[in-house]
Amino acid sequence: MTAIEVRGLTRRYSGGFEAVRGVSFDVERGEMFALLGTNGAGKTSTVEVVEGLSRPAEGSVRVLGHDPFAERKVVRPRMGVMLQEGGFPPDLTVSEAARMWAGTLTSPRPVDEALSLVDLAHRASVRVKQLSGGERRRLDLALALLGKPEVLFLDEPTTGLDPESRRNTWELIRALLREGVTVLLTTHYLEEAQALADRLAIMHRGRIVAQGTVSEVVDAYPSRISFVPPPGIALPVVADVESSGRVTVRTNELQSTLHELLVWAQHHNVELSGLDARSASLEEAFLAIAEEAA
Amino acid sequence: MRAVAVGQAELKLFWRNRTALFNSLLLPLLLAPVLYSVDADGVPLVVGLIGFALLMAVYYNLVTTFVARREELVLKRLRVGELTDPEILAGAALPSVVVALGQMVLYTVVVGVITGVALPARPWFLLLGVLGGVAVFVLLAAASSAFTRTVEMAQVTSLPVLMACMLGSGLIFPLSVLPGGIASVLKYLPLTPVLELLRAGWADGPVLQPLIVLAVWIVLGTYAVQRWFRWDPRR
Numbered sequence: 001m002t003a004i005e006v007r008g009l010t011r012r013y014s015g016g017f018e019a020v021r022g023v024s025f026d027v028e029r030g031e032m033f034a035l036l037g038t039n040g041a042g043k044t045s046t047v048e049v050v051e052g053l054s055r056p057a058e059g060s061v062r063v064l065g066h067d068p069f070a071e072r073k074v075v076r077p078r079m080g081v082m083l084q085e086g087g088f089p090p091d092l093t094v095s096e097a098a099r100m101w102a103g104t105l106t107s108p109r110p111v112d113e114a115l116s117l118v119d120l121a122h123r124a125s126v127r128v129k130q131l132s133g134g135e136r137r138r139l140d141l142a143l144a145l146l147g148k149p150e151v152l153f154l155d156e157p158t159t160g161l162d163p164e165s166r167r168n169t170w171e172l173i174r175a176l177l178r179e180g181v182t183v184l185l186t187t188h189y190l191e192e193a194q195a196l197a198d199r200l201a202i203m204h205r206g207r208i209v210a211q212g213t214v215s216e217v218v219d220a221y222p223s224r225i226s227f228v229p230p231p232g233i234a235l236p237v238v239a240d241v242e243s244s245g246r247v248t249v250r251t252n253e254l255q256s257t258l259h260e261l262l263v264w265a266q267h268h269n270v271e272l273s274g275l276d277a278r279s280a281s282l283e284e285a286f287l288a289i290a291e292e293a294a
Numbered sequence: 295m296r297a298v299a300v301g302q303a304e305l306k307l308f309w310r311n312r313t314a315l316f317n318s319l320l321l322p323l324l325l326a327p328v329l330y331s332v333d334a335d336g337v338p339l340v341v342g343l344i345g346f347a348l349l350m351a352v353y354y355n356l357v358t359t360f361v362a363r364r365e366e367l368v369l370k371r372l373r374v375g376e377l378t379d380p381e382i383l384a385g386a387a388l389p390s391v392v393v394a395l396g397q398m399v400l401y402t403v404v405v406g407v408i409t410g411v412a413l414p415a416r417p418w419f420l421l422l423g424v425l426g427g428v429a430v431f432v433l434l435a436a437a438s439s440a441f442t443r444t445v446e447m448a449q450v451t452s453l454p455v456l457m458a459c460m461l462g463s464g465l466i467f468p469l470s471v472l473p474g475g476i477a478s479v480l481k482y483l484p485l486t487p488v489l490e491l492l493r494a495g496w497a498d499g500p501v502l503q504p505l506i507v508l509a510v511w512i513v514l515g516t517y518a519v520q521r522w523f524r525w526d527p528r529r
Contacts, residue, residue, distance in 0.1 A: 051374055053373065053374065072378070073378075076374075076375065076376045077376055081374035081375075083367075083370065083371060083374060085367055085370075086367055086370060086371035086374070087366040087367025087368045087370065087371055088366070088368060088371065089303065089307050089363070089366060089368055090366065091306075091307050091310045091311070092303055092306065092307065096303060096306060097303070099299075099303075100299050100300060100302065100303035101299075101375065102299070103296065103298070103299020103300075103302070104296045104297075104299050104300065104372070104375050104376055104377050105296075105375070105376055106376060140371075143371075147375075147376070153374075
């Protein structure tokens with residue numbers, strides 16, 4: 001079953017600038033879908049329309065089968081949102097801010113539970129203005145979870161978090177996914193998308209330029225083998241040579257190319273120092289796509 | 295009433311904000327002698343104090359509140375929740391309105407006891423004036439906030455409404471001292487019909503025209519808020 005359905009979404013700002021140009025994607029129930037892209041690619045502009053903050057200039061959006069803008073009353077109680085930049089009154093304490101939010105919800109979970117989920121229970125009586133940037137992100141996440149959402153929107157949820165908090169947040173998101181929550185994530189941490197997302201789309205200048213599972217997106221790009229060969233030796237494979245003497249071999253068949261190379265090296269008693277072989281990563285795909293599209 | 299949750303939070307913020315406390319609670323007390331010197335009769339003093347409560351505790355306070363919450367991205371955050379837009383605005387306005395109503399009751403009782411003002415003969419006009427006045431100045435505050443970039447700028451952007459209402463609505467001096475032509479134009483300011491209705495609570499006076507003017511201001515205010523109100527900061 002489809003939780004989010006976006007068809008031909010276009011968003012224009014009052015100046016006439018088209019931030020999103022004909023974007024389409026589906027997010028299935030219980031799945032995490034990640035929107036990736038460079039800054040200004042249109043991720044947040046897209047997500048804001050899906051959240052129902054604004055009406056699309058063209059195209060249509062359905063969240064749990066409803067129009068999130070026109071049928072806000074029906075959709076909102078079933079979704080939770082963490083904005084890229086959301087605010088809380090600086091002079092409220094953490095628990096006051098959370099209690100205020102809980103008071104606006106149809107069926108909130110206990111405030112203490114929500115704060116514990118994001119490891120903020122020990123900061124409950126601290127004023128919002130005294131929180132660190134990472135703690136403020138976690139408070140925002142706690143509010144997004146307060147309504148026990150079926151669909152969760154996370155706009156760069158781990159920006160500003162230290163590595164440990166980031167890992168904890170990932171664990172929390174994984175637990176939510178196991179419970180069947182649908183998540184639409186935007187991030188510019190590619191390893192975050194690689195670690196969590198079932199499927200993803202890469203946006204560039206308002207369009208989706210690649211879409212699929214992580215491996216579908218990544219498989220279109222070659223794997224790499226790199227090493228430093230002894231000087232003056234002829235290699236059995238085509239390779240790019242860097243000024244440092246390190247060479248890089250790009251291949252779509254990592255295993256057989258690597259095998260060929262190793263057999264050759266043993267046969268000729270050649271040492272491949274600093275040998276490094278890796279499948280294409282999301283980062284590589286992402287950079288290549290941004291480069292191609294530029 | 296889910297908006298009450300926002301109102302409760304706003305009330306806490308109100309008590310933690312010294313400027314707002316001063317403007318709403320102390321300023322009217324400082325003005326009382328000025329108003330009292332204008333006319334030793336109790337009714338104009340009560341009417342004047344209620345007018346000031348509407349201007350300072352409701353209008354001025356709410357311009358700064360709406361701007362502050364917008365710039366803190368609080369309005370944007372609330373807008374992705376379950377509340378409707380009117381509920382968000384009502385929630386943010388709630389404590390200022392409650393405090394203003396409390397002041398009005400207090401002033402009326404205190405001044406009434408001191409000067410021996412009779413109970414209003416037609417209290418429903420008093421009530422209409424107060425409720426209509428609250429509605430108009432909440433709406434005008436929301437509309438003014440759209441043209442106010444920072445909390446500090448509210449001191450400037452609120453001046454047109456504040457000055458026009460203080461000088462032009464018979465708050466500081468009675469309109470009868472002005473030439474007839476000017477006085478008849480000033481009848482259309484937002485505060486004038488409120489004060490006329492308040493006075494009509496005690497003594498015979500025009501009622502229909504102020505009610506119509508007030509209704510028109512509520513419609514205009516609603517339109518202005520729908521047209522111009524900003525939920526996130528200008529970039």
